Amino acid sequence: MKKTKDLTRREFIKAAAVSGIGLTVVPAKVLGGTGRAAPSDKINVALIGCGTQALKMLPDWLQRPELQFVSVCDPNRESYDYPLWGKSKGEKKGAPGGREVGRARINEFYAENAGKAAYKGCTAYADFRELLEKEKGVDAVFIMTPDHLHATVAAAAMKKGIMVGSHKPVGNFMHETRVVCEMAKQTKIPTQLFAFQDPKELYVLKEWIRQGLIGEVKELHRWTNRPMWPQGSPYLPTNTPPIPDGFDWELWLGPALPRTYSPDYTHTVFRGWYEFGAGCLADMGYYGFWKDWRLLNLGMPVSAEGSASFTCEIRDFRSTWVENHLSYPHAATLQWEVPVNGGDKMMEVFWYSGGIRPRTPEFLKKEGKGMTQEG
Template sequence: MMNRRTFLETASASACFTILPRHVLAGSGVVPPSDKITVAHIGTGTEGLREMPRLMAVPEVQIVAVCDPSKHAIGYRDWGTDDLLNELRTVLDKPEWMAGTEGTVPGGRDVAKNFVETYYATEQGGAFKGCSAYADFRELLDKEKDVDAVKIMTPDHLHGIISIACMKRGKHVIMHKPIANRLREAKLVIDTARETGVATHFMPWEANGSMDQVMAWINGGAIGDLREIHNWTNRPVWPQYTSVPTASTPVPEGFEWDLWLGPEAERPYSPDYTHMVFRGWYDFGGGSMADMGHYSLWTVFNALELGSPISVEPMLTHTCGLKNGIAYTVNNDFSFPTASTVRFKYPASGKRPAVDLVWYDGGMRPPAPELEMDKEEVPIEGMMFVGSKGKILAGFQLEDPHLMPQGSMPKDLVTPVRGRGQRGAVPSGMRQWIEAVRGGPQSPSSFLNAGPISEAVNLYAVALRTGKKLLYDGQSQKVTNVAEADKYLSREYRKGWDPRAL
């Protein structure tokens, strides 16, 4: 007898199999329940809730469980007081949804469960009560054995262990960036994806721009030999702390602090570690490059065949203080700097010569005197390709590339090259992931293709944390010149949290 999971895994065996829109299947306007890919949504903070409707809009997918250490909407931060609440109300077409909670940023598993059940009850009719809620992802995996896939929207330090535990149980995985916030843990995630063969979708793929036009100019000789890539962002847009929290703060009601810490060392609870601000801590986040570099650089890594860097050199801001009238520099190996510039050196590969990749954050930007000729300023975010004969300037995610100065653009090299085009209601990466879940090939957004970019963003953090230039051997995954850097390539797992034992 064929159950629903067996159907999903074998459906692609039919040569005529195709994924059909809602209105075609069953004549009822929806995909039959037996055809749905059931998903557990792990992580229901503000970003998790904001992304949730995009997944629920996919006809072939249904969320059946949510999971988060936080039960209630307490202590969440956002870009506006009621912005997210109003977004979710618009999705539901229910202006009175969660009436009385105005002024409180939504978040937590109770809000997520309510949203999921309200959405599906409206869509499918009746009092839909098909969404379970859990604090601990391990309990979810033990009890929801028939779930096909998970979507992971937790803080960075939980990505690796949760994805590994899920893949080892045969669950397909969708995950926000980064793969993990430790280099060797990220490798373990990718190795596990390869060994288990599950379908994985790394979400930054959907926001990557096209390198087609830039590569046409580079390959056509418009800027000579490529020498440098510069990429800069206005991040961070959250606090970067200059001291470790010391105030004694009660753990909020319904918040499982131990579960939120997960694999990281025990410490007293502080709201300055958690919602939104976790990205600024080396233990819990990945900094600005992990936040935005995946979006801007993954396509660049693929197009230029960037593998492992041979060196990583940081330049970063520091904090000073006074003690008894004597100035000192804060020894900060716990949080990312306010601003930094990090230079990666990549060896030659094939026809491509050796190239430097330079990342900037905190308002740092490269000089571009050529822009004066075009009466332009260096944008707050952007990307620049520097060659032996010229430069290409593009938006942060490769939007609207042009040669600098624009008058230098040869007419025979201005042929527009078609990129990915506009994304539809169901992004192409998600569509390819669905096909992979049902037995098709892995999609371009698979974890298997994210090794080099994951390595770079984790080495960025290690270089900043040590404050030293690192010489790196990609084959052994070791820093060869700074002994203390090695401990930052992995983490010491608390008892019960080693991903190899989950």
């Protein structure tokens, strides 16, 4: 799969100079070795968030010679209680996560890569604000926190002239997203959303559409099998055990409203709650809609409509609809009216979650014949 061109340290320094950020760079000829990236050619990265997604992506990042991971941050020190989404293999404990897990994996990689018994160059923090204040050599942060912290960390990093790479979404609420995007525009700090993909098939399909080979595209439909986490509850969690040792609940909450600790909020199950996550659309919609918008040259939606599943309870012998202001519904359908090619022509865009999907067109249905056993 083709990716966008990655930002090198030299490109970052050039962009930083435009935005008035002062950087001291040691010439590569002084510190560089043959066949190796000099320290001044590397981007010093701080990993903010050391949960399952960060640890899954970390091995590939560590292989990148232009990146040097110098620090990690997570309010959780270390635990093995992160829910797993994959098929069960009989394990009775969760996945590992936390800053010490992230630090250990980074140190182990660099030690092995250098042929040394140990490496201790990666620092660890519970509070990202402390990291940004003390780690003066950080060039970029990779944000892998729960959704509700993305915008807060991104804004804090940009204020210090630090490049931002973030997993989706940009922010948990629309106003957060607007603030972060405006900051990036005004400061000219290099930023990247990790959900971006640029497959060659996209350009093939775009050419087919341009030549009229598949006819006029009138509607766009996307769907997901999410949620794979609990959501839809109109009530706060009743599971409120003591805060685990090594876990800073207040730091995890960040800008969110204070509340009693519950494991039903944290780690990989945060996304179902309005306060902490952006639901199925922000989890999976990004991947597809990013490509669709480029493929069809779509603009900003001019209207939106939605419908969702709901819950009823029997109260005083009467069926009563339960209002839910806390979590996303079990299933939903969204529809937007979107301008095409910057003109007055509109396209209907649909999104489905929770097992809902559009009806399969007749010409795509199977003929009902058995498949052959050969070739």
